[in-house]
Amino acid sequence: MAGVFVAVLVLIARLVIVQGVMGANYEKIATIERVGKVRSQAPRGQIKGSDGTVLARNLESHSLELLPAKVKADRVVAIVSRLRELLDMTDAELEALRGELLREADPRKRQPLVVRRDLVSTHCPYDSSQLELTSEVEYRFCPVCGRNFEPVPARKACPFDQRKLQSIPGGDGMRCASCEREFSSAGVCPYDHHALHVGHHNLKCPLCQRTFNDEVAVIRANLHLLPEARLESEIQREYPFRFLASHVLGYVGYVTDADRAPWLPWLPARFALTDRVGRTGLERAFDAALRGLDGEQVVVRRSGADENAKGMDDLVAGLQPRPTVPGLTLRLTLDLELQRIAKVAMKDVFSGAAVVIDARTGEVLALYSKPSFDPNTMSGKRAPHGKTATDTPAYAPLLDKAVHAFPPASTFKIVAAIAALEENVVTPSTTFHCPGYYDFGGRRFHCHSKRGHGDVNLREAIRSSCDVYFYHLGELLGLDRLEAWARKLGYGESTGIEIYEAQGRLPTRAWYAEHVKGGYYPGFALSTAVGQKDVTATPLQVARVYSALGREGILPNVTLVQGFEGPDGKLLPRLPRPSGRDLPVKSTTLRFIRNALLAVVNDEGGTAYASQPTNVMMAGKTGTAQAAQRPRADMVERLKADPLALGRLTAWMQNDHAWFVGYAPAEDPEITVAVFVEHGGSGGHNAAPIAVKIVESWFARHPHVKEAEATQAKAHKKAAVPQEELDETPIADPEAVPTVPHEDDPANRPADEPHDVPGETGDEVLP
Amino acid sequence: MSVFARIRQPSTLLGLFCVLGLCVIAIENLHFADSMLGTTFHRSQTIWIVVGLIGTGVTAGLDMQFVRRVSPIVYQVLIALLVAVLFFGRDINYSKRWLELGPANIQPSEFMKISIALVLADWFDKKRSQAPWKLRQLLMPVLLILVPVALINREPDLGTSVCVALIALGQVLYDGVQRRTLVLALCVALIGIGLAWKFDVIRDYQKGRAETWWHAMQDDEKAPDTGQGGANRDNWQAEKALWAVGSGRVAGRSDDEARVSVLRHVPFVHTDFALACFAERWGLIGCIFLFGLYLGLVWWALYIADHAQERFDALLAVGVAGLVFWQFFVNAGMVIGLLPVVGVTLPLLSYGGSSALTVLLGAGFLLNISTRRKSR
Numbered sequence A: 001m002a003g004v005f006v007a008v009l010v011l012i013a014r015l016v017i018v019q020g021v022m023g024a025n026y027e028k029i030a031t032i033e034r035v036g037k038v039r040s041q042a043p044r045g046q047i048k049g050s051d052g053t054v055l056a057r058n059l060e061s062h063s064l065e066l067l068p069a070k071v072k073a074d075r076v077v078a079i080v081s082r083l084r085e086l087l088d089m090t091d092a093e094l095e096a097l098r099g100e101l102l103r104e105a106d107p108r109k110r111q112p113l114v115v116r117r118d119l120v121s122t123h124c125p126y127d128s129s130q131l132e133l134t135s136e137v138e139y140r141f142c143p144v145c146g147r148n149f150e151p152v153p154a155r156k157a158c159p160f161d162q163r164k165l166q167s168i169p170g171g172d173g174m175r176c177a178s179c180e181r182e183f184s185s186a187g188v189c190p191y192d193h194h195a196l197h198v199g200h201h202n203l204k205c206p207l208c209q210r211t212f213n214d215e216v217a218v219i220r221a222n223l224h225l226l227p228e229a230r231l232e233s234e235i236q237r238e239y240p241f242r243f244l245a246s247h248v249l250g251y252v253g254y255v256t257d258a259d260r261a262p263w264l265p266w267l268p269a270r271f272a273l274t275d276r277v278g279r280t281g282l283e284r285a286f287d288a289a290l291r292g293l294d295g296e297q298v299v300v301r302r303s304g305a306d307e308n309a310k311g312m313d314d315l316v317a318g319l320q321p322r323p324t325v326p327g328l329t330l331r332l333t334l335d336l337e338l339q340r341i342a343k344v345a346m347k348d349v350f351s352g353a354a355v356v357i358d359a360r361t362g363e364v365l366a367l368y369s370k371p372s373f374d375p376n377t378m379s380g381k382r383a384p385h386g387k388t389a390t391d392t393p394a395y396a397p398l399l400d401k402a403v404h405a406f407p408p409a410s411t412f413k414i415v416a417a418i419a420a421l422e423e424n425v426v427t428p429s430t431t432f433h434c435p436g437y438y439d440f441g442g443r444r445f446h447c448h449s450k451r452g453h454g455d456v457n458l459r460e461a462i463r464s465s466c467d468v469y470f471y472h473l474g475e476l477l478g479l480d481r482l483e484a485w486a487r488k489l490g491y492g493e494s495t496g497i498e499i500y501e502a503q504g505r506l507p508t509r510a511w512y513a514e515h516v517k518g519g520y521y522p523g524f525a526l527s528t529a530v531g532q533k534d535v536t537a538t539p540l541q542v543a544r545v546y547s548a549l550g551r552e553g554i555l556p557n558v559t560l561v562q563g564f565e566g567p568d569g570k571l572l573p574r575l576p577r578p579s580g581r582d583l584p585v586k587s588t589t590l591r592f593i594r595n596a597l598l599a600v601v602n603d604e605g606g607t608a609y610a611s612q613p614t615n616v617m618m619a620g621k622t623g624t625a626q627a628a629q630r631p632r633a634d635m636v637e638r639l640k641a642d643p644l645a646l647g648r649l650t651a652w653m654q655n656d657h658a659w660f661v662g663y664a665p666a667e668d669p670e671i672t673v674a675v676f677v678e679h680g681g682s683g684g685h686n687a688a689p690i691a692v693k694i695v696e697s698w699f700a701r702h703p704h705v706k707e708a709e710a711t712q713a714k715a716h717k718k719a720a721v722p723q724e725e726l727d728e729t730p731i732a733d734p735e736a737v738p739t740v741p742h743e744d745d746p747a748n749r750p751a752d753e754p755h756d757v758p759g760e761t762g763d764e765v766l767p
Numbered sequence B: 001m002s003v004f005a006r007i008r009q010p011s012t013l014l015g016l017f018c019v020l021g022l023c024v025i026a027i028e029n030l031h032f033a034d035s036m037l038g039t040t041f042h043r044s045q046t047i048w049i050v051v052g053l054i055g056t057g058v059t060a061g062l063d064m065q066f067v068r069r070v071s072p073i074v075y076q077v078l079i080a081l082l083v084a085v086l087f088f089g090r091d092i093n094y095s096k097r098w099l100e101l102g103p104a105n106i107q108p109s110e111f112m113k114i115s116i117a118l119v120l121a122d123w124f125d126k127k128r129s130q131a132p133w134k135l136r137q138l139l140m141p142v143l144l145i146l147v148p149v150a151l152i153n154r155e156p157d158l159g160t161s162v163c164v165a166l167i168a169l170g171q172v173l174y175d176g177v178q179r180r181t182l183v184l185a186l187c188v189a190l191i192g193i194g195l196a197w198k199f200d201v202i203r204d205y206q207k208g209r210a211e212t213w214w215h216a217m218q219d220d221e222k223a224p225d226t227g228q229g230g231a232n233r234d235n236w237q238a239e240k241a242l243w244a245v246g247s248g249r250v251a252g253r254s255d256d257e258a259r260v261s262v263l264r265h266v267p268f269v270h271t272d273f274a275l276a277c278f279a280e281r282w283g284l285i286g287c288i289f290l291f292g293l294y295l296g297l298v299w300w301a302l303y304i305a306d307h308a309q310e311r312f313d314a315l316l317a318v319g320v321a322g323l324v325f326w327q328f329f330v331n332a333g334m335v336i337g338l339l340p341v342v343g344v345t346l347p348l349l350s351y352g353g354s355s356a357l358t359v360l361l362g363a364g365f366l367l368n369i370s371t372r373r374k375s376r
C-alpha cells in the first residue's frame, strides 16, 4: 500500500511540475498550430582522389511529383497536356501517367507519382558540369522515341568533338558516331517520321557543349497551374567521372528493411526510410564515416493571434534537438591520371582489370576493372537519354575483376621456383629437358612451346615460362608444399584493401579430397605449379606478391585510402596501419627470382621481351591461363534474340586469360602493375603491352631519379653481355643497385647452400 | 449483518464512490472528445458501463466456491479466444486484438487480466502450505502467466501483455517468495521481455512506417519526423500530449480553449491519451481528484485483501488492485511524460468495453469479498 501511495505521489509531483510550474510555458507552446520535427539529413562526405579531385559528391536533384490524392478525374487531361507543354515527355510516358492517374484505387492510399526525376537545373546530366546561360538555341524533340535533335551544324562536324557527322539512314538527320549526339533541322524524326516538337534551350554545358532548359525553373514558374504537383528535392550522390573508378567508389542505394533493423531490440531503427547506404566499394566500406550524423530541426507554424512571439522563439529554440554532423571526406591514394591511363590502355579489351600499387607502401594508384558501370545510375539517378547503367552486361560489369580470383597461370610459377630453391629441391643450375611435353601419371602435360625448350635451367624456365620445368618442380614439391609456400608468399590471404576482395583459392590434397569428385590425383600438383587447375588469385594479390619480390621481400599492406580530411581540407592523422610483413625467403633466392623476372622483360627470349617501357627498366612475368569456356546457359538465353552477339561472346570465351605483372624500376621498384585480360589471349602479347603503357605514363610524369642510369645500364647490358652480371648482381650497374645483396651474401651463406654464385654463373648463357 | 448494512461500511462506500465517480468522469470525458471529433464513443461506452455495473452486482452475489470451480474453464476459454484472435481477429491499427461477436467487438486480452488473477489465486490457495515459494514450485503459475502473455504479445499488444504479467507478479509477491527465487524470476522475466520486445519492435516499425505514410498523405507538409521509426514518433506524440496537459495549468481551461488545443496536440484522445484531454480541461486540481479516485479504489482492494479471512479472497483482491493500479500508473506515467509510450489504456476512462467490463467485474469481486467476510 505504501508503494502505491509513493507511486501516486510521484505522479502528482510530476503533474505539479508539468501543470503548475511549467504550465505557462506549455500553454504558450501549445498555441503552435502545427509543429513537426524534420530530420535534416547530414551531407554525405565526399570522396577525393590523391590530388584532391572530387570523385563522389552530393548534388541537389529535383523531381516533379503528382499527388494522386489531390487529382480529380476531370483534371487528368488538363494535367497531362500541361506536362506535355512544360517538359519533353514522350507520348508513351504521358499515356502511362494518364493511366496511372485514372486507375481505380483509393487515392488516399497511393503514394506520390514521380513524373520526372533529375530535372535539369544547374548541372549537366551527362557530366555534372555547372551549366552556363547562353542565347536561345533551337532544338527538336521527338515525342515518340524521345530523342533530342540539335540543329545541323554548318560544317557537318560535331560541335563537341569535331568529328565528321554521319547521316542517319532512312531519315533527314545526322549523328556523331563518337558521342552519339544527333542533329536534324527537319520537321520530322529521322527514325520514325513523327512530327518533331520545336523548343528552345538556354543553358549550355561548357564541357560537352550540350544545351538544356532549366526544367526546375519552368516547373516552378508554372506550379500554380498544377496544384496537384509538387517539386521535391533531394540530395543525390554524384560521381562526376562516371565509368572511371566505379569499382573503387562503389555506389549507394536506398535502405532496405534489413538495413534498418536496429542493432539491439530497444534501439531505434538504424536508418530513416529515405536514407541511402553504400552498397559496394568504398561507399560501403566507409559508409558510417561518410554518412555523418543526421540532425533534427523543429518546424513551427503558429496560430495567427499570438502577441508574445518573442518568448515563443525562445521556447521553440528550447525544442531544438540535434545539430547535423556532416560526413567525413575521404581522400584516396588513387592517382586519377594513372587511372585514366589504365582505362585508355584497356580500351581494346572486352573484360579484365589493371591494378597499379605503390610497391613500397601498398597504396593503390590505379584500379580499373573492365567493363565498368556508371555508379550514378546505380545510385538511383536517371541515366541521360540513350545511356545505360553498364557498358555490356555480358562481361559482368559489376564485378570488380581486380579483386576477383582467377587462375594466375604462369605468374604463379615463382611460387614453385621459390619453394624449390628454399626447400633445396633444385639449385639454379638444375636443368630439365623440355621436349614440349611431360608424361606423368598416364597423361601428357604440354608445354606452351610445342617444339619444346630443350635443356633449361630454372632461370631460363622462368624467362621463357617453360611449363615442363615447372611440372618437374610440381612433382618434386607436391601439392601441399606448393600450397604452404604460396600462403607464405601472400597468396590466399587478404591484401588489406578496404573494399571487398576475394581471397583466392590454394587447393591442397585435403581440399581435393573434399571438394572434387574422384579426389586428389598427383597430376594436380603439376597443374598447380603452373598456376592452372583450381588455384586462383586476384590481380591485386599478384601485384602485392610481386611488390614484395621486387622490394627485398617485404609484403606491403594494400590500401586505397590516405585518410579523412578535416574541415580545413587537411588530412586528419590516420590510425597506424599494420606495416608489411617479411617474406620468409632467403635474400639469395629473392635475388635470383628478381634476376629471372628482369630477364622475362629484358632478355631476348623472355616472354615479355617485346614489351619494354622506353623510360624505365621493368621486370615482370607473363601468364596465359587456359580458360576456354562456353557461355553460361542464362547468357545464351538472354542473347537468343541476337545471334551475332552470342557468337561474339562464344568466340571470346574460347580465348585464354592473359596476365602480366611487373614492377619498375627493376632495381628499386616504385610501382607494381598487374594486368589481367579475361579471355584476352596471351600474356606477352595482350597483357604486357597494357602494363607497359601504364608504366611509361607513370614514369613520364614521375621521372625516375636513376632514369638516365637505368637506360644507360640497359644499353650497357645489351652490349657487353654476361661477364659483369655473372657473379654480382644481375641488375647491371652496381651504383644503381643497393649494395645489400652481394655485401652480406658470401659471408653469411652456409657452405652447403646450393644457391651459390657459380650456379648463377652457369645460368647466364644469354643468347 | 445484512448485506446492505455491510455495504454501508465506510471502506465499501469509499470504494463504490470511487468506481461510480470514475464511471461518470469517463462518460463525461468521452462525451467531450466526441463533441470535438463528431464521434459517438460515449454512447457505446455508457452501454458498456451499465452492463458492467450490472455485472458488478452479479459477481458481488456469486458463490465464491462456484467462481473457483469455473475460473479454470474461463481461463481455458480465454486462451482459446486469444488464439482465435490471432487468426480471425479484426485488424485495427495494425494489431489484431478484437474478436467480432455479434454487435460487439470483444477484446479477450482484457478479460484475461481478471481471469489470471482468479486462476492464480486459486492455485496459490490450493498449494498454500508451500509458501514461501521456490522457483521450481512456481513452474505451474509461471506457465499459467506466460501462455497468455505470449499470446497477447503476438497480437501485438505489448502494453496489455505487460499488464497481465504485472498483475500476476503482484499476486505472487504478495504470497511471499524466497528472495533468491525472486531475483531469478526477475532475470528470466527481463530476458523474456527483451526477446518479446525484439519481435515487437519490428512490427512497431512497420506500423510506424505505415502511419508516417498516412500522415504524409493527409498533409501537404511532410509528416513530423518522417521515417524516424516507431519509437521516436511515439515520443513526439507524448511530448505534444504533454503540452496539452501542461496547458491545463492549475485550474483547467474552458471547453472552447481545450477543444482547440486537444484537437491539435493529443493523439488517441479516446483511448491511450484520454487522460491528457481530462488534464487539460480540469487542470492540476482535477487531476489530483482523479488520481485520488484511483488511489481510493486501489486502497479499497488492498484493504479488503488485508482483512480477508480466506487466502483466495486476499489474493484475488490483490489481483484486482494490481489490475487497476498498474494500468493507471503506466498510462498516467506515459501521458505526463514519466514513462515511455506503451499502449496501455486508463481503466474506465479510456474507451473500451472489454476493459471497462473487466474493471467493473473486478469491483464486483471486491464487493463480493467485503460483503461476505464478516459472515464467516
Ligand SMILES: [Zn+2]
Binding pocket: A142, A143, A144, A145, A146, A147, A189, A190, A191, A192, A193, A194
Ligand atoms: Zn522519333
Ligand SMILES: [Zn+2]
Binding pocket: A158, A159, A160, A161, A162, A163, A176, A177, A178, A179, A180, A181
Ligand atoms: Zn561528337
Ligand SMILES: [Zn+2]
Binding pocket: A124, A125, A126, A127, A128, A129, A205, A206, A207, A208, A209, A210
Ligand atoms: Zn555536359
Ligand SMILES: [Zn+2]
Binding pocket: A434, A436, A447, A448, A449, A452, A453, A454, A465, A466, A467, A468, A469
Ligand atoms: Zn618448355
